[in-house]
Amino acid sequence: MxxxxxxxxxxxxxxxxxxxxxxxxxxxxxxxxxxxxxxxxxxxxxxxxxxxxxxxxxxxxxxxxxxxxxxxxxxxxxxxIGIVFQEFRLLDHLTTYENVALPLRVLGQPESDYRENVEELLRWVGLGERMSAHPPLLSGGEKQRAAIARAVIARxxxxxxxxxxxxxxxxxxxxxxxxxxxxxxxxxxxxxxxxxxxxxxxxxxxxxxxxxxxxxxxx
The missing domain is CATH 3.40.50.300 (P-loop containing nucleotide triphosphate hydrolases)
Known part of the structure; x- marks a missing residue:
């Protein structure tokens, strides 16, 4: 590789x-x-x-x-290539779900194509109950898991x-x-x-x- x-x-x-x-x-x-x-x-x-x-x-x-x-x-x-930074770089005005879905939105994919995958990934990283929360309300560990999910959502x-x-x-x-x-x-x-x-x-x-x-x- x-x-x-x-x-x-x-x-x-x-x-x-x-x-x-x-x-x-x-x-x-x-x-x-x-x-x-x-x-x-x-x-x-x-x-x-x-x-x-x-x-x-x-x-x-x-x-x-x-x-x-x-x-x-x-x-x-x-x-x-996916990248995870130490400082998370989540967007505070977007929910956890919206932050993770952002790379797919940038690629022009319709939400109907990716919603299920984003929700499944968030449940997998332990954020199933935090999908609607904004980053300022997340703990450091939750922010990092959201950043990891965002980095890998596009596989x-x-x-x-x-x-x-x-x-x-x-x-x-x-x-x-x-x-x-x-x-x-x-x-x-x-x-x-x-x-x-x-x-x-x-x-x-x-x-x-x-x-x-x-x-x-x-x-």
């Missing part, structure tokens, strides 16, 4: 923040992305989200060299998660990773960035470790 060949990234004329990245991610796998603060985790996620192009090297995703694609084709490919092949457990307590962190694990078992490839060592040890998925601008995969 993903292959990096001699990829480097710099911002402007500054030094490379990522350098000589060479790795593969197979379809249907689950990887933790970890490393010291400032090691480049967010920059790597932005490359994977296709919102940045590398300064050098080749990135192949879904069988295509994305470094050679124009903006329209990149936007089309991005529909295969992405790849799901990226940027510190999704950073704003919740350890017990809820584990529950959220179990939720990602269920999504992975249904076929979604997942890369989850985290600095929480207990999660890494408890779940034992392979680790993509960023350090000094490079990456190594363990496990």
């Amino acid at each position: 993903i292959e990096f060949n001699d990829v480097g990234l710099r911002y402007g004329q500054g030094p490379e923040v990522l350098k000589d990245l060479n790795f593969k991610v197979e379809p249907g796998t689950f990887h933790f992305l970890t490393g010291p603060s400032g090691s480049g985790k967010t920059s790597l996620l932005r490359l994977l989200l296709l919102s940045l192009k590398p300064s050098r090297g080749r990135i192949t995703m879904f069988g295509q060299d994305v470094t050679k694609l124009d903006q329209d084709r990149l936007l089309q490919m991005r529909r295969h 992405p092949e790849l799901l990226l998660a940027d510190e999704p457990t950073g704003n919740v307590d350890p017990e809820l962190s584990e529950r959220l990773v179990h939720l990602f694990a269920e999504l992975n078992r249904s076929g979604t490839t997942i890369i989850l960035a985290t600095h929480e060592l207990p999660l890494l040890d408890k779940f034992g998925y392979p680790r993509m470790v960023l350090r000094d601008g490079g990456v190594n995969i363990h496990g």
Whole structure:
């Protein structure tokens, strides 16, 4: 699904923040992305989200060299990718249901086609009783589960998660990773960035470790 060949990234004329990245991610796998603060985790996620192009090297995703694609084709490919941010990014004026359905509305699908799927997914993540609530009335864990549901409602092949457990307590962190694990078992490839060592040890998925601008995969 993903292959990096001699990829480097710099911002402007500054030094490379990522350098000589060479790795593969197979379809249907689950990887933790970890490393010291400032090691480049967010920059790597932005490359994977296709919102940045590398300064050098080749990135192949879904069988295509994305470094050679124009903006329209990149936007089309991005529909295969879901993203969960640490800060949720829910829209306060929309209900939980409306927030989760938003990606499908943007794609132009009629509500009659997706209502049942959205409601089923919200029940699956434990928000069946909160569909009509607005984000300010949700707890941190409920907001995060709504953000995860929104990220996967369009059934992405790849799901990226940027510190999704950073704003919740350890017990809820584990529950959220179990939720990602269920999504992975249904076929979604997942890369989850985290600095929480207990999660890494408890779940034992392979680790993509960023350090000094490079990456190594363990496990």
